[in-house]
Amino acid sequence: MDDxxxxxxxxxxxxxxxxxxxxxxxxxxxxxxxxxSSSRPPVEVINDMVAHLKALAAEAPAGRGAASLAIGMPGxxxxxxxxxxxxxxxxxWSNVPMADIFGRAxxxxxxxxxDTNAYAVGEWLYGAGRGLANLIVVTLGTGVGGGLILExxxxxxxxxxxxxxxxxxxxxxxxxxxxGRRGCLETIASxxxxxRLGREWLLAGKPSLYEGRPDELTxxxxxxxxxxxxxxxxxxxxxxxxxxxxxxxxxxNLLGLEGAVIGGGAAGxxxxxxxxxxxxxxxxxxxxxPEGVKILRSQLGEDAPLxxxxxxxxxxxxxxxxxxxxxx
Amino acid sequence: MDDxxxxxxxxxxxxxxxxxxxxxxxxxxxxxxxxxSSSRPPVEVINDMVAHLKALAAEAPAGRGAASLAIGMPGxxxxxxxxxxxxxxxxxWSNVPMADIFGRAxxxxxxxxxDTNAYAVGEWLYGAGRGLANLIVVTLGTGVGGGLILExxxxxxxxxxxxxxxxxxxxxxxxxxxxGRRGCLETIASxxxxxRLGREWLLAGKPSLYEGRPDELTxxxxxxxxxxxxxxxxxxxxxxxxxxxxxxxxxxNLLGLEGAVIGGGAAGxxxxxxxxxxxxxxxxxxxxxPEGVKILRSQLGEDAPLxxxxxxxxxxxxxxxxxxxxxx
Numbered sequence: 001m002d003d004x005x006x007x008x009x010x011x012x013x014x015x016x017x018x019x020x021x022x023x024x025x026x027x028x029x030x031x032x033x034x035x036x037s038s039s040r041p042p043v044e045v046i047n048d049m050v051a052h053l054k055a056l057a058a059e060a061p062a063g064r065g066a067a068s069l070a071i072g073m074p075g076x077x078x079x080x081x082x083x084x085x086x087x088x089x090x091x092x093w094s095n096v097p098m099a100d101i102f103g104r105a106x107x108x109x110x111x112x113x114x115d116t117n118a119y120a121v122g123e124w125l126y127g128a129g130r131g132l133a134n135l136i137v138v139t140l141g142t143g144v145g146g147g148l149i150l151e152x153x154x155x156x157x158x159x160x161x162x163x164x165x166x167x168x169x170x171x172x173x174x175x176x177x178x179x180g181r182r183g184c185l186e187t188i189a190s191x192x193x194x195x196r197l198g199r200e201w202l203l204a205g206k207p208s209l210y211e212g213r214p215d216e217l218t219x220x221x222x223x224x225x226x227x228x229x230x231x232x233x234x235x236x237x238x239x240x241x242x243x244x245x246x247x248x249x250x251x252x253n254l255l256g257l258e259g260a261v262i263g264g265g266a267a268g269x270x271x272x273x274x275x276x277x278x279x280x281x282x283x284x285x286x287x288x289x290p291e292g293v294k295i296l297r298s299q300l301g302e303d304a305p306l307x308x309x310x311x312x313x314x315x316x317x318x319x320x321x322x323x324x325x326x327x328x
Numbered sequence: 329m330d331d332x333x334x335x336x337x338x339x340x341x342x343x344x345x346x347x348x349x350x351x352x353x354x355x356x357x358x359x360x361x362x363x364x365s366s367s368r369p370p371v372e373v374i375n376d377m378v379a380h381l382k383a384l385a386a387e388a389p390a391g392r393g394a395a396s397l398a399i400g401m402p403g404x405x406x407x408x409x410x411x412x413x414x415x416x417x418x419x420x421w422s423n424v425p426m427a428d429i430f431g432r433a434x435x436x437x438x439x440x441x442x443d444t445n446a447y448a449v450g451e452w453l454y455g456a457g458r459g460l461a462n463l464i465v466v467t468l469g470t471g472v473g474g475g476l477i478l479e480x481x482x483x484x485x486x487x488x489x490x491x492x493x494x495x496x497x498x499x500x501x502x503x504x505x506x507x508g509r510r511g512c513l514e515t516i517a518s519x520x521x522x523x524r525l526g527r528e529w530l531l532a533g534k535p536s537l538y539e540g541r542p543d544e545l546t547x548x549x550x551x552x553x554x555x556x557x558x559x560x561x562x563x564x565x566x567x568x569x570x571x572x573x574x575x576x577x578x579x580x581n582l583l584g585l586e587g588a589v590i591g592g593g594a595a596g597x598x599x600x601x602x603x604x605x606x607x608x609x610x611x612x613x614x615x616x617x618p619e620g621v622k623i624l625r626s627q628l629g630e631d632a633p634l635x636x637x638x639x640x641x642x643x644x645x646x647x648x649x650x651x652x653x654x655x656x
Contacts, residue, residue, distance in 0.1 A: 134486045146582070150478065151647060157584020158462045161615035164581035169574075169612075179614075246497075251582065253492035254474070256485020284497075286507075287489035319479060 006060050007310035008053055008069040008106070011115055011302070012036065014089030014142060017049060018302055021056045021066060024314065026126035026307035030059045042092050050105045057106070068109045068324050070309030071098055072118035074145070079160045082112040082325045088178065089142060103327030111313055111324035114162040115305050119263060120147025121154055121317050122308030127299035128261045135257055137298075138165065138244065139264030140194075143178070144186040150255070153319045154312070166190065168247050188243040191219045191266035197236045198222055208232035219266040226272050237272035244273060245280025248295075256287045263298030270297040334388050335638035336381055336397040336434070339443055339630070340364065342417030342470060345377060346630055349384045349394060352642065354454035354635035358387045370420050378433045385434070396437045396652050398637030399426055400446035402473070407488045410440040410653045416506065417470060431655030439641055439652035442490040443633050447591060448475025449482055449645050450636030455627035456589045463585055465626075466493065466572065467592030468522075471506070472514040478583070481647045482640070494518065496575050513575050517568040519547045519594035525564040526550055536560035547594040554600050565600035572601060573608025576623075584615045591626030598625040 003024055010019040013036060020031040032052045036045060057066050075087030082099020099110040120137035123129045129137065133152050139145040144166035148155035155163065166186035167179050174183025175196065187193045195217050202214040209230040210217065222233035248260050262270055262277075274295055282290045300307060311317060313324055331352055338347040341364060348359040360380045364373060385394050403415030410427020427438040448465035451457045457465065461480050467473040472494035476483035483491065494514035495507050502511025503524065515521045523545050530542040537558040538545065550561035576588050590598055590605075602623055610618045628635060643649035 148582075150483075155478075155583070157615070158586045159584045159616045159620075161584045163583075164614045167581065167612075167614060168578050181612075250496050250578070253495065254476075254579065254582075255483070255491075256487045256489045258486045284495075284509075286492045286495060287485070288487045292487075 004064055005314075006064050006066040007313050008056060008066045008108075009072070009118075009306040009309035009313075010049065010053065010069065011072045011118065011305040011309070012049075013074065013115070014087070017052075018306060019049070019052055019056055020303070020306040021059055022306055022310035024310075026122065026311060028303050028306055030056055031303075031306070032056055036090065042090075042096060046101060046105075050102070053102075053106060066108070068111070068313045069102055069106055070111050070113060070118065070313050070324075071102065072113050072115035072305040072309050073098070074115050074143075077112055077114055077160075079112060079114070079156070080322065082110060084112065099325040100327075103325060107327055109324035109326045111309070113309060113312055114147075116145030116147045116162055117154055117156070118305040118308040118312065119145070120149060120261075120308065121311050122300050122304035122306070123261045123263060123298055124149045124308075125311050125317065126307050127304060128296040129259070132258045132294070134255065135259045135261060135294075136163070136165075136248070136251060137261045137263060138248075140189060140240075140262065140266035140269075141191055141264040143192070144190045145264070148255075149317070152317065154317050156319060165247060165251070168250075170243050170246060185243055185247050189240040191264070194219050194222065194236050194240050194266060194269070197239060198232055201232045201235065206232065219269055223268045223272070226269075234272065237269050238276050240269070241273035241276025242280055245277040246284070248277060249281050249284035252281070252288070252293060253284070253286050257293065259294030259296060261296045261298055263301065263304060267298045267301070332392055333642075334392050334394040335641050336384060336394045336436075337400070337446075337634040337637035337641075338377065338381065338397065339400045339446065339633040339637070340377075341402065341443070342415070345380075346634060347377070347380055347384055348631070348634040349387055350634055350638035352638075354450065354639060356631050356634055358384055359631075359634070360384060364418065370418075370424060374429060374433075378430070381430075381434060394436070396439070396641045397430055397434055398439050398441060398446065398641050398652075399430065400441050400443035400633040400637050401426070402443050402471075405440055405442055407440060407442070407484070408650065410438060412440065427653040428655075431653060435655055437641075437652035437654045439637070441637060441640055442475075444473030444475045444490055445482055445484070446633040446636040446640065447473070448477060448589075448636065449639050450628050450632035450634070451589045451591060451626055452477045452636075453639050453645065454635050455632060456624040457587070460586045460622070462583065463587045463589060463622075464491070464493075464576070464579060465589045465591060466576075468517060468568075468590065468594035468597075469519055469592040471520070472518045473592070476583075477645070480645065482645050484647060493575060493579070496578075498571050498574060513571055516571040519592070522547050522550065522564050522568050522594060522597070525567060526560055529560045529563065534560065547597055551596045551600070554597075562600065565597050566604050568597070569601035569604025570608055573605040574612070576605060577609050577612035580609070580616070580621060581612070581614050585621065587622030587624060589624045589626055591629065591632060595626045595629070
C-alpha cells in the first residue's frame with residue numbers, strides 16, 4: 001500500500017446509498033448520496049450505483065486513480081465469494097453476486113463486507129475507538145448491529161458472520177421483533193424501536209411536548225425534545241439506554257473489552273443513553289471497574305463504513321487477510 | 329520444549345485440590361487428590377500442597393524432572409504477577425502471592441491461571457474440543473465458569489479476566505445469587521443451582537423417586553434418578569438445559585463459535601441437558617445452522633485443568649506468551 005492509494009467505498013442501506021472516494025488514511029475526498037429506491041428492480045439500482053461510482057472514480061486527482069472497491073451491506077453475506085445471499089430490508093436482493101457484478105462493471109477488485117463490520121473498522125481506526133485493542137461498535141439504526149474488534153483485528157468467527165447482538169432477548173413478553181420473537185434488544189434500542197416506544201406513549205395519551213403526528217416521530221425530534229425536558233423522549237431514551245447497558249454488561253463480562261462505541265442513525269441520542277448505560281454497568285460489571293471501560297459516541301457517523309471499507313481493502317485489521325475478488 | 333519435558337500442575341478448589349505430574353502431551357503420569365480444608369489457615373494448606381507437589385516431583389522417571397508448575401484457581405487473580413487477589417469460596421485466601429510462595433518452595437517457575445481457563449485449554453488441546461478453532465468451555469460446578477478459545481488461542485481480553493458467564497441474568501425475579509443479584513445463570517445451571525431446584529421441588533412435596541434428605545441431594549443422584557424417569561430430576565435438568573441454551577445461543581450469535589464443551593462436576597447430567605440446549609439453539613441461532621455447531625461433553629473431567637495448566641506452561645495457546653514467574 002502506498003500513501004497515495006485511493007479507494008472507492010460504498011455503503012448500501014435499505015433507503016440510501018452512500019459512496020465515497022477514500023484515501024489511505026480514511027479521509028473521504030469526495031462523496032455521493034442517493035436513494036436505494038427499493039421499489040425498483042435491483043438491476044436498475046445497480047446501474048445507478050455503477051454510474052455514481054464511475055463519477056466518483058473520475059474525480060480522483062490526476063495520477064491517483066482508485067484501484068479497488070469496498071461494498072458494505074446489511075444482511076446475510078458470503079463474504080469470501082462476494083455474494084449477497086439475502087438482505088432483509090431490500091426485497092428482491094437475494095443471491096446477488098455483488099463482487100462479480102461490480103468487479104466487471106468497474107474493472108477492479110471488490111470486497112463485500114457486512115456494513116456494521118465496515119462501520120466498526122472505520123470508528124476503530126479513524127474515529128472514537130482509536131487506540132483500543134478490544135472494543136465493540138454498536139449501531140442503532142433500523143436494527144441494532146454490532147462489530148467486534150478483538151486484539152486489534154476485526155472479529156468474524158467461524159462462519160464469517162456479523163456480530164448478532166440485535167436479537168439478544170431482554171423481555172420474553174416484549175414487543176414483536178422482525179425476527180419473529182419477542183423482546184429482542186432491537187425492539188427497544190434501535191431507531192425503529194425508540195420511535196415505536198415514543199409512538200406508543202403518544203397513542204396512550206401520555207403527556208409530551210411533541211406536536212406532530214405519532215407516526216412521523218423521529219429519533220432526532222426526540223433528541224431535540226429531550227433538551228426541553230420532554231417526558232416521552234427522556235423515558236424512551238432511558239429504556240433504550242438500560243437495554244443497551246444490560247447487553248453491554250454481559251458482553252464486557254464475557255470478553256473483557258475496553259470499551260464500546262455507539263453509532264448509527266440514532267447515535268444523536270448518545271448523551272441521553274450514556275447515563276443509563278453507565279448505571280447498569282456500575283451494577284453489573286464484574287471483570288473490571290466500571291469507570292475502567294469507555295462508552296463513546298461515534299465520531300465519523302455516516303463516513304465510518306466508507307473509511308472502514310477502504311481500510312479493509314488494504315487488509316488492515318483483518319484476521320486472515322484476503323485479497324478482494326478480482327473481476328473475472 | 330522437549331517431548332520428554334514434564335510439568336507439575338495443581339487445581340485448587342474450595343473443597344479439594346487435585347495435582348498431577350503431566351507430560352508434554354497432556355497425559356497425567358501420576359496424581360494426588362486431597363482436601364483443601366477451608367477451616368484451616370491458608371499457610372497450613374499451602375504446606376500440605378507443597379508436600380504433595382514434592383512427592384509428585386519425586387515420582388518423575390529418572391532423568392525427566394518436572395521443571396515448572398501451573399496452578400489453577402477460582403477467583404480474582406492478577407495473572408501477570410501470580411497473585412491471588414480473592415477467592416470467594418475460600419475464606420482467608422486474599423492477596424496471596426501464589427507464584428512467589430510456590431516458586432520459592434518448589435524452586436521452579438510458576439504460572440497462576442484461572443481454573444476454568446486451564447480447564448478450557450485442556451479440553452481444547454486434549455479432550456472434546458480437539459480441532460476446533462473457536463469454542464467455549466462451560467464448567468458446571470459450585471458456579472458456572474467459562475473459558476473461550478478464539479482463533480486457537482485462550483482468550484483473556486483487556487483485563488486478563490476470566491470469561492464471566494455465570495452472572496448473566498436470566499430472570500430478574502429469580503433466585504438470589506451469591507453475587508447479590510437475582511436469576512443469574514448459575515442460580516439455575518451450576519451444580520449448586522440444580523441441587524437447589526431439586527431441594528425446592530422436594531420441599532414443596534412434589535412427586536419424586538428420591539428417598540434421601542433434601543439437603544443431601546446431589547447432581548449425581550439426580551442423574552441416576554433421571555434414568556428411572558424421576559420427574560424432579562428431569563424437570564431440574566430441563567430448566568438448567570434451557571438456561572444454558574439461552575446463554576449459549578447469545579454467545580454463538582455474538583462470536584460465531586463452532587461449539588461448546590460442557591464440563592465441571594455436573595457434566596454427568598450432559599445427556600439430559602443437551603436436548604434442551606439444542607432445542608433453544610434451534611429456536612435462536614442466527615449466525616449458523618443449528619446443526620452446524622457442536623455441543624460436546626467434557627472428555628477429561630477433573631484432568632482437564634491439569635493437562636491444560638501444563639500446556640499453558642509451554643506457552644501453547646496463549647495470545648501473548650509470557651514465561652512463568654521464576655522464583656526470586
